[in-house]
Amino acid sequence: MGTFAIETRGLKKSFGKTHAVAGVDLAVSAGGVYGVLGPNGAGKTTTIRMLATLLHPDAGEARVLGYDVVRDAQAVRSRVGLTGQFASVDEDLTGVENLLLLARLLGYSRRRGRERATDLLDAFGLAEAADRQVKKYSGGMRRRIDIAASLVVTPELIFLDEPTTGLDPRSRNQVWEIVRGMVAEGTTVLLTTQYLDEADQLADRIAVIDHGKVIAEGSSGELKASVGAGSLHVRLRAPEQRAEAEQVLAGVLEVRAEPSADPAALSARISDPERVARSLAELSRDGIDVTEFALGQPSLDEVFLTLTGHAAKETPEEDAA
Amino acid sequence: MNATSAEQASAPVTEDALRSVLLAGERPSRPGPVLTSLTFGWRALLKIKHLPEQLVDVTMFPIMFTLMFTYLFGGALAGSTQEYLQFLLPGILVQANVMITMNTGITLNTDIEKGVFDRFRSLPVWRPSPLVGALLGDLVRYSIGSAIVISLGLVLGFRPEGGAVGVVLSVVLLLLFSFCLSWLWTMLSLILRTPNSVAGVSMMVMFPLTFVSNIFVDPKTMPGWMQAVIEVNPITHLATVVRGLMHGSVPAGEIGWVLVSSVLLVAVFGPITMILYRNKK
Ligand SMILES: Nc1ncnc2c1ncn2[C@@H]1O[C@H](COP(=O)(O)OP(=O)(O)O)[C@@H](O)[C@H]1O
Numbered sequence: 213m214g215t216f217a218i219e220t221r222g223l224k225k226s227f228g229k230t231h232a233v234a235g236v237d238l239a240v241s242a243g244g245v246y247g248v249l250g251p252n253g254a255g256k257t258t259t260i261r262m263l264a265t266l267l268h269p270d271a272g273e274a275r276v277l278g279y280d281v282v283r284d285a286q287a288v289r290s291r292v293g294l295t296g297q298f299a300s301v302d303e304d305l306t307g308v309e310n311l312l313l314l315a316r317l318l319g320y321s322r323r324r325g326r327e328r329a330t331d332l333l334d335a336f337g338l339a340e341a342a343d344r345q346v347k348k349y350s351g352g353m354r355r356r357i358d359i360a361a362s363l364v365v366t367p368e369l370i371f372l373d374e375p376t377t378g379l380d381p382r383s384r385n386q387v388w389e390i391v392r393g394m395v396a397e398g399t400t401v402l403l404t405t406q407y408l409d410e411a412d413q414l415a416d417r418i419a420v421i422d423h424g425k426v427i428a429e430g431s432s433g434e435l436k437a438s439v440g441a442g443s444l445h446v447r448l449r450a451p452e453q454r455a456e457a458e459q460v461l462a463g464v465l466e467v468r469a470e471p472s473a474d475p476a477a478l479s480a481r482i483s484d485p486e487r488v489a490r491s492l493a494e495l496s497r498d499g500i501d502v503t504e505f506a507l508g509q510p511s512l513d514e515v516f517l518t519l520t521g522h523a524a525k526e527t528p529e530e531d532a533a
Numbered sequence: 534m535n536a537t538s539a540e541q542a543s544a545p546v547t548e549d550a551l552r553s554v555l556l557a558g559e560r561p562s563r564p565g566p567v568l569t570s571l572t573f574g575w576r577a578l579l580k581i582k583h584l585p586e587q588l589v590d591v592t593m594f595p596i597m598f599t600l601m602f603t604y605l606f607g608g609a610l611a612g613s614t615q616e617y618l619q620f621l622l623p624g625i626l627v628q629a630n631v632m633i634t635m636n637t638g639i640t641l642n643t644d645i646e647k648g649v650f651d652r653f654r655s656l657p658v659w660r661p662s663p664l665v666g667a668l669l670g671d672l673v674r675y676s677i678g679s680a681i682v683i684s685l686g687l688v689l690g691f692r693p694e695g696g697a698v699g700v701v702l703s704v705v706l707l708l709l710f711s712f713c714l715s716w717l718w719t720m721l722s723l724i725l726r727t728p729n730s731v732a733g734v735s736m737m738v739m740f741p742l743t744f745v746s747n748i749f750v751d752p753k754t755m756p757g758w759m760q761a762v763i764e765v766n767p768i769t770h771l772a773t774v775v776r777g778l779m780h781g782s783v784p785a786g787e788i789g790w791v792l793v794s795s796v797l798l799v800a801v802f803g804p805i806t807m808i809l810y811r812n813k814k
């Protein structure tokens with residue numbers, strides 16, 4: 213132990229009969245973004261709350277920045293920042309009041325605290341909203357003040373619990389920029405997400421969790437590679453030929469071809485890239501016109517499906533308010 | 534919520550600004566328990582500033598009760614409304630304060646439900662300070678409530694024989710007792726799930742506690758068993774003390790009673806609250 217920013221062994225937490233976290237082992241290196249990917253109810257929040265010393269684990273141990281989360285809770289608290297999944301600032305207060313409150317609690321003088329609050333609001337594009345109650349903020353602004361509140365004292369490590377859930381794409385990009393900015397300055401970020409593309413885009417390493425257990429771990433490339441060589445995506449001129457094309461592809465590739473959401477498209481996992489060309493030739497011989505085709509690495513989507521047997525949530529609902 | 538106009542007002546996040554703000558972060562030394570508690574008290578005051586409507590129940594309720602009881606029952610209970618007011622007003626003051634204490638529990642429960650409490654609990658500060666701070670902030674509420682009841686009383690003809698000193702002393706004791714009683718509500722709010730259920734249960738405790746006492750009438754005419762119940766109710770002793778001090782006597786034994794029950798309330802509910810708070814899921 214000691215070289216990792218976060219290290220857990222056999223971490224467990226149950227609520228009555230629900231095994232929210234059922235034996236989680238993590239090893240997170242310092243620096244960079246570590247993604248914890250899992251669907252709703254997978255145990256992400258419970259894990260983070262144990263790491264942030266808000267919940268006592270039932271079993272197992274966890275060290276954050278070298279400190280035990282139970283025995284050295286206070287040492288952990290003074291070094292990490294937490295941005296919870298839900299409201300993490302006081303909605304009734306204004307943006308500047310919230311940050312000043314935290315600055316005072318963390319030991320800033322009144323004057324320095326006010327300066328720090330102003331600087332943070334400026335950096336997060338919230339200067340105009342400084343004197344407005346947080347409950348009047350939009351979804352994206354709320355998320356930014358939530359994160360800013362975790363940076364009043366620059367933490368060595370920050371937990372972000374589903375920082376972009378429910379945000380519109382623009383606000384989501386802003387949060388991503390903030391995360392990248394923090395990493396560039398040397399902060400370690402552990403973020404949870406339900407979105408595969410988010411983990412793919414941001415995280416250096418990803419732990420996929422489901423039903424309270426880590427079911428896969430690695431860089432997104434490694435996770436994809438573990439699923440197979442990739443897949444073939446085909447788009448047909450005539451959607452009514454899709455069933456026929458499914459048959460043809462299945463015959464040549466020797467795997468099931470899956471219809472996509474697009475009524476004219478389908479895709480198939482491939483084990484042997486050699487057969488791709490043959491399958492396309494076969495389609496044209498049978499009079500099935502292909503307008504587009506692509507050979508892709510497997511998406512994290514497919515990874516998730518393979519690992520868990522069920523799909524993860526795919527796209528964020530767009531909800532700014 | 535009007536999101537669009539707010540969103541337009543927000544500038545984009547710039548990389549340079551973010552970098553400099555992250556680098557500029559200092560690591561001040563950690564403040565002590567008194568300062569952090571006072572800071573949380575400041576938060577409670579900010580809430581009063583932003584939500585002045587919360588003071589409505591603090592003010593309307595005692596005003597209503599004073600007027601109703603004085604003019605409806607005063608004549609029948611004490612012979613004249615003026616005479617009854619001398620008896621009732623200190624009691625109403627007690628009831629008003631005790632009622633206002635319930636607000637503590639409801640506020641705390643709302644914090645927990647919304648998630649802000651996770652932030653506070655994740656800070657490296659003296660752990661009870663968010664609770665102590667909230668209670669300190671509530672002292673301001675009690676003071677406002679008390680000032681209103683006493684002013685109304687003076688207008689209606691309340692004449693405390695104990696003078697200003699008696700009035701101030703009795704209010705100080707009241708604040709002390711209210712602060713201590715609040716720990717009962719903080720405990721409840723850590724057990725119950727929603728702010729509504731906290732309000733409901735608090736009411737169920739509150740009504741018998743304030744009515745089955747000597748706040749409104751002298752228990753002499755009541756059956757013996759009822760007198761016995763009233764006698765063990767700490768609110769009775771508190772009302773006796775407040776009444777005594779306001780009218781110029783110093784009921785030392787009763788004051789002792791109030792101090793002992795205050796200490797007991799904190800000694801019992803304080804630690805339970807803190808254990809629940811620490812282990813809150
Ligand atoms: N305080 C709690 N009391 C009871 N059950 C809980 C509590 N917190 C979480 N759970 C349950 O534990 C499981 C994991 O929850 P959570 O960690 O919040 O998942 P996620 O954050 O991945 O959505 C869920 O089934 C949830 O209902």
Ligand SMILES: [Mg+2]
Nearest residue numbers: 256257297374
């Ligand atoms: Mg969650």
